[in-house]
Amino acid sequence: MERVCFTLMDNVTTIAHEAAYRRCGILHRDISPSNILISEGNESKDGGGLLIDWDLCKNVNSTEHKARCASRTVRIEWLLICTAVLINWNQGTWQFMAADLIAD
């Protein structure tokens, strides 16, 4: 039953983030409102939206641990910029990060 459900989901998955993961093994890793655009194109084709900014994405099969640690978005509050280059930040678009990553 589980296999049937997953097969069914895979067959009908049409949406960007899940399709990227299921079909290509790509994780976007920087989902935030600024990376979602309203599409003015063909709604039936793109569902009315676009997922952009794939420059921090990662192949889920990648064994490079460093990529996870050092490559996430640096989104630093204005008053703290001065030390951004000099101390070790837990990086990420923090408002949208998973709790585990913030706690890490």
Added chain:
Amino acid sequence: MSLEATNSSLVEFFIEHESQPNMDPFIVLKSKACSLCINPFVKDSTEGISTLGRMTSYVTSHLGSQFRTHVFFVLIVHNYARIIRWGRGGAVVTAPIRFNEERHLFDFFIRYNYAKSDIRGSDSSIRAPKTEELHAATRLIDEFRDSGADKGKAKKFLVVSVPRRGYNNESDHYVIEAPFATISPPTGRATRTFIAYDIRRNMRVFVRDSWRINIIGVPKEGDSYAKLRAHNVPSIAFCSNSGDIGDDTYHTTQTHCFVDADWAPSPKPAAEFTPHRRYRIVLDTIGTPLERFKCSRDMVRAIRASLIGEFFGSWNAYALPLWITSLL
């Protein structure tokens, strides 16, 4: 000098003067470091942090309003100076230069005066548009502006180049509006986006200029788009061109190369300096920012298309907003 009266897009480099020694944000090397500091190179004092914040705001404005690979900054504190090289990967700071006794500061100014534009940090992939390019770009970009305030407003335009995919030594050129300074931090990817005019194809496109993470395990965005396209992933913009810009000498960040240098402070900074590489990508699909939705249905539909799986496929676009509202 008031920052409001300063046009950062015209500045070659900033010189900051602080009359009191305690305003130096950095410790003098060989002095006893503060054992409680995360990084002993930075002074843990209000005055020092204040100076560092001010310098950073100048550099943010400088890098943000121009196309620069790096900028130099001279900090004068009382009777000595420091020369700082700011790039997208961090900053390299010299030891104090006693300019009344040593000639390094004067050597710097003389060498800077004769240096090539690449060494100064100017981006060689930028040029001014020709008249006919300017007319076409103004018309196409103006058509796209939905704001009455900006429509028809005179803007400064520049031409950026991107290596043409599949062709050696050939580039495509795009007319964009000149960038303006934002509060984005000076280090990091420094992503800037533009509605642009594609000169070769005579059409409107979306150009994204950034400094990509240059480490193993993080693929180039253009390659990711190609892979997504090959697997028919929906709700993905069409990427028509992408590539690294310029050469590896000036369009690659340098700070991480000096962490282990003999003259670098010890112990080493706790930060892991991430190397970056200048990169541009061109998308033929132009979307509207999510916050400019005209009705809640547009917004929810866009989020659904970007994120949510077909689990919600049987929900129509009117039921989904109600469902999300109930969660809020």
